Amino acid sequence: MAIITATKTPDRAAPLGERSVIGWIHKNLFSSWFNAILTLLTGYLVFITVTGVFNWGFTDATFVAENRRACYDNSLTGACWAGVIDWLDNIFYGRYPRDQIWRINVGAVLLVLWMAPLWMGRVKGKVLVGTGVVVFYPFLAGYLFSGGDKGLFMQVMVSGAIVALIANTANMLTGVLWGEFLPDFVLRVLGKSTAPDKTQRNILLALLFVVFTAVFVWQLSWTVEFVSWTKWGGLFLTMVISGIGIASSLPGGILLALGRRSKLTVVRVLCVAFIEVFRSVPLITVLFMATTMFPLFMPEGFVLNKLVQVIIAVILFNACYMAETVRAGLQAIPKGQYEAAHTIGLGYWRTTGLIIMPQALKHMIPNIVGSFIGLLKDTTLVSIIGLFDILGMLRSISKDMPWLGLHKEPLIFGAFLFFVLCFSMSKYSRHLEVKLSAGDQH
Amino acid sequence: MTIELTQAQLASAASSEVIIEIVKMNKWYGSFHVLKDIDLTVHQGERIVVCGPSGSGKSTLIRCINALEEHQEGDIIVDGIKLGKNLKNLDHIRTEVGMVFQNFNLFPHMSILENLTLGPIWTRKMSKADAVETAMTYLERVKIPEQADKYPGQLSGGQQQRVAIARSLCMNPKIMLFDEPTSALDPEMIKEVLDVMVELADTGMTMIVVTHEMGFARTIADQVIFMDEGDIVEQSGPTEFFDNPQHERTKLFLSQIL
Numbered sequence: 001m002a003i004i005t006a007t008k009t010p011d012r013a014a015p016l017g018e019r020s021v022i023g024w025i026h027k028n029l030f031s032s033w034f035n036a037i038l039t040l041l042t043g044y045l046v047f048i049t050v051t052g053v054f055n056w057g058f059t060d061a062t063f064v065a066e067n068r069r070a071c072y073d074n075s076l077t078g079a080c081w082a083g084v085i086d087w088l089d090n091i092f093y094g095r096y097p098r099d100q101i102w103r104i105n106v107g108a109v110l111l112v113l114w115m116a117p118l119w120m121g122r123v124k125g126k127v128l129v130g131t132g133v134v135v136f137y138p139f140l141a142g143y144l145f146s147g148g149d150k151g152l153f154m155q156v157m158v159s160g161a162i163v164a165l166i167a168n169t170a171n172m173l174t175g176v177l178w179g180e181f182l183p184d185f186v187l188r189v190l191g192k193s194t195a196p197d198k199t200q201r202n203i204l205l206a207l208l209f210v211v212f213t214a215v216f217v218w219q220l221s222w223t224v225e226f227v228s229w230t231k232w233g234g235l236f237l238t239m240v241i242s243g244i245g246i247a248s249s250l251p252g253g254i255l256l257a258l259g260r261r262s263k264l265t266v267v268r269v270l271c272v273a274f275i276e277v278f279r280s281v282p283l284i285t286v287l288f289m290a291t292t293m294f295p296l297f298m299p300e301g302f303v304l305n306k307l308v309q310v311i312i313a314v315i316l317f318n319a320c321y322m323a324e325t326v327r328a329g330l331q332a333i334p335k336g337q338y339e340a341a342h343t344i345g346l347g348y349w350r351t352t353g354l355i356i357m358p359q360a361l362k363h364m365i366p367n368i369v370g371s372f373i374g375l376l377k378d379t380t381l382v383s384i385i386g387l388f389d390i391l392g393m394l395r396s397i398s399k400d401m402p403w404l405g406l407h408k409e410p411l412i413f414g415a416f417l418f419f420v421l422c423f424s425m426s427k428y429s430r431h432l433e434v435k436l437s438a439g440d441q442h
Numbered sequence: 443m444t445i446e447l448t449q450a451q452l453a454s455a456a457s458s459e460v461i462i463e464i465v466k467m468n469k470w471y472g473s474f475h476v477l478k479d480i481d482l483t484v485h486q487g488e489r490i491v492v493c494g495p496s497g498s499g500k501s502t503l504i505r506c507i508n509a510l511e512e513h514q515e516g517d518i519i520v521d522g523i524k525l526g527k528n529l530k531n532l533d534h535i536r537t538e539v540g541m542v543f544q545n546f547n548l549f550p551h552m553s554i555l556e557n558l559t560l561g562p563i564w565t566r567k568m569s570k571a572d573a574v575e576t577a578m579t580y581l582e583r584v585k586i587p588e589q590a591d592k593y594p595g596q597l598s599g600g601q602q603q604r605v606a607i608a609r610s611l612c613m614n615p616k617i618m619l620f621d622e623p624t625s626a627l628d629p630e631m632i633k634e635v636l637d638v639m640v641e642l643a644d645t646g647m648t649m650i651v652v653t654h655e656m657g658f659a660r661t662i663a664d665q666v667i668f669m670d671e672g673d674i675v676e677q678s679g680p681t682e683f684f685d686n687p688q689h690e691r692t693k694l695f696l697s698q699i700l
């Protein structure tokens with residue numbers, strides 16, 4: 001016997017407990033005696049903590065004062081933010097000459113301008129934008145921050161960077177306005193859209209050359225004042241070290257991970273040895289080794305400054321960790337992907353670059369960003385070997401005469417800054433992950 | 443452009459030029475002897491169906507033909523080129539020999555159109571516009587042009603397999619290899635894929651198909667090969683093969699699957 005329902009069963013609303021606030025509270029917070037007590041207790045603890053922190057940090061706090069004594073004269077139970085506020089410039093820029101701070105700000109703005117297209121849906125050539133930032137920005141920023149005589153190499157690189165920045169900005173405009181890739185736009189305006197590939201390439205190269213020459217001549221007319229790296233400090237220094245670390249540890253890690261899977265025994269053994277050595281030593285040891293042992297291997301009279309040594313150490317250390325992250329991502333790619341790539345004639349580098357890496361990196365975004373966050377936090381270790389990064393700056397507040405002994409507030413402020421930076425990075429990675437996986441649900 | 447091509451293929455189908463020649467080929471996985479003294483000659487335009495029990499070496503055989511696997515002894519000559527360690531030759535072979543896998547192996551991070559244009563752009567050095575045009579032609583041939591902008595994950599198995607076939611065809615190969623193209627599909631999708639393959643056979647493409655779809659084998663095969671434990675046990679025309687198998691092992695196999 002078959003059972004046949006003649007009419008369609010109408011939808012009904014879900015039970016009360018599934019949809020109302022009261023229902024939710026009842027189900028999740030007060031489902032049993034034990035649960036209810038736990039809820040109340042937790043609620044009480046949260047309440048006293050929050051009010052305590054709020055009173056200390058805002059209600060009773062002093063924001064403007066001459067020195068620590070004045071703070072306490074004002075309020076004994078509140079925070080003394082005046083010290084932190086007084087030191088804000090130091091916390092952000094270290095001992096960078098005050099009249100030159102605009103250079104750091106310009107550097108930061110240029111970086112944002114340069115990377116902005118990455119977040120604009122209509123802009124074409126994102127891979128080029130990303131590569132441009134990693135390859136050229138360091139030279140522009142490097143000169144901007146340290147200044148002095150350019151020398152021929154720096155002149156060429158700075159000009160190159162400026163040209164790249166101009167092209168990047170123009171590409172952003174053509175992208176936003178017409179959804180067009182800059183070279184396509186240029187060729188269209190010149191009426192050469194249908195010319196043979198070779199002609200098109202020559203036109204573009206000629207244009208690039210003209211712009212480069214103009215920029216090169218222009219940059220000969222100015223220099224910025226030299227600022228020794230010993231003056232660099234604060235959040236600025238932290239960002240320089242971790243920024244370079246982040247930008248180069250990923251490419252380095254990819255190369256090491258590929259080397260580790262290479263069929264060439266020499267390459268593989270070298271990569272494995274390198275990775276394992278760096279991964280089994282703490283960063284602080286690597287930093288000490290870099291600053292004390294590295295000079296021993298250098299030829300007589302060859303002095304690398306401490307900052308460069310530290311940056312090299314940070315890059316190597318993080319590249320090795322990144323290599324393991326990337327390797328895990330590579331292992332998750334099924335063999336069929338390699339085989340399919342081979343059957344359409346793609347060689348090793350194209351298979352890796354077009355098929356394998358994009359998928360592996362996409363899977364690894366949370367881990368990669370996790371490493372970046374770790375890197376950002378780990379750079380505070382450089383304050384131990386005597387660089388005045390943000391942590392170093394925060395701690396020197398307590399040694400400054402007017403603010404002698406002011407430890408708590410600067411460190412809490414530092415923790416807050418790091419929290420904002422790291423939390424937004426991790427939120428952003430979550431967002432990226434969701435966005436990128438939208439295309440391919442399996 | 444496509445039509446000219448098809449005629450060229452038809453013309454060559456009539457001639458009986460040898461396109462694949464395998465002579466006394468042996469392959470081992472470690473100490474395990476997978477393929478034993480394989481001899482096989484395939485003419486241009488010929489359709490060969492390979493069947494046999496699981497583990498008999500069918501996949502290994504066709505993977506050797508497009509150099510996804512290395513053989514240790516004997517010769518494989520594809521399109522006049524002897525397979526060996528020479529990487530340049532391998533690249534050439536891979537662009538001339540298309541392959542369709544059991545589980546499609548589409549690139550999940552690229553749209554269907556990008557999947558199809560990738561090979562032509564990077565290895566055939568086609569311009570993007572031409573590659574897109576070719577891709578759309580083949581998508582129409584496999585009857586899913588409207589899916590061009592979707593991602594593989596958004597398509598049904600049957601559609602994905604048809605995309606995979608189109609992806610291989612975009613490379614304009616001389617030979618197409620199929621490794622159980624319908625075994626991962628639900629029954630209602632098998633037919634749509636087989637239909638596409640029958641149409642492809644009608645254009646005169648040289649095809650080697652590993653499959654257990656015996657009805658399909660009967661309609662398109664010029665030769666049916668039965669493999670068991672690394673040997674080609676029996677090879678004959680489809681009527682002969684199904685109606686009058688010679689070897690005991692073939693009879694047993696056919697009685698199990700028919």
Ligand SMILES: Nc1ncnc2c1ncn2[C@@H]1O[C@H](COP(=O)(O)OP(=O)(O)OP(=O)(O)O)[C@@H](O)[C@H]1O
Binds near residue numbers: 498499
């Ligand atoms: N990479 C490998 N390493 C070792 N042994 C392998 C490997 N690939 C396949 N084999 C073995 O070789 C034999 C033949 O494998 P093959 O995949 O060619 O069989 P098949 O005929 O295609 O079977 P099926 O119908 O299950 O696909 C099997 O016994 C298998 O276990």
Ligand SMILES: [Mg+2]
Binds near residue numbers: 500
């Ligand atoms: Mg198989």
